[in-house]
Amino acid sequence: MKTIKKNGRKIEVVKMKYLTSKTWFDYASTSKYESWMAAINPIVNSINTLQKTEELYTPYRATFCMPKISDYSYTKVQAINKSNNTRYDAMETVITFANGDKVTVSCPIEEANQYTGFYTAIAKYAMGNSNKVNNEADYWINKLPKQKAKTEEKARRLKEQAKNIKRKKERRLQKEREDMEAKRLADKYKIKLIANKKYGVPLDFEP
Incomplete structure (x- = not known):
């Protein structure tokens, strides 16, 4: 800032001109912007890292820890086809965990496999006991090839x-x-x- 060594009044006038000038505004704006960017950059980097992680992994893959299995069964049952309301023979896999959670999957008897049923039940439990695994498999195995x-x-x-x-x-x-x-x-x-x-x-x- 420019100063003039004459009297206090003259110096105050020069200060006021500087503080109301575009030069001071540009300097102040730049300083505030740089300070704001320095403060926000760590947050932005954290968000970008989290976004990249979510693009590669599902939350279940990052946090899933399977509890101990307390009971398991693989039995023949009568299942219902909801699309046409008909009954068919199926093999049902039921896994009960030590924490009380229970997951059930079934497959037509002519296509059933005991190991596949067990793995599917565990995957279903890992996905929050939802049909997400089945939907993903149906998309990649059936729907996507048909679309292609x-x-x-x-x-x-x-x-x-x-x-x-x-x-x-x-x-x-x-x-x-x-x-x-x-x-x-x-x-x-x-x-x-x-x-x-x-x-x-x-x-x-x-x-």
Whole structure:
């Protein structure tokens, strides 16, 4: 800040001009911004780290700790298909944990496997005893391949349609060329007939 060594009044005026100037405002704004950024950067870094972690892992993978199993069963049951309300034979896996939690999974008897049922029950429990594991498996095993197949089939049909359009265009152009050539030959023959009648020029004469 500029100071003038004359009297107190003059110095105060210079101070006031500086404090109300754009230079002081820019300096103050920059200082506050830098201070704010220095304070907020650790929080931003923590949020970014947490976001990257959540993109790679589910909360269950980070926190799941399976309690001790207190009971297990693998039995044949009558299950109900909710889509058409029909009954079918299924194998049901039931796991009870020492903390009182219980998880149940079932599978049609012709597709059932005891080890798969056990692993599926543990995975279901790890996902909060929800159908998230089943939904993910259904997406990657059934839905996604069908979507890809549908997309590929659509692309194949579009490609085939483009080829058909190209072939039709080529046939149309070929037909036009043939028609033009036929017309040219017909006109040429007419000219020969006229020349033959008027001047006796042979029809096989080529100029």
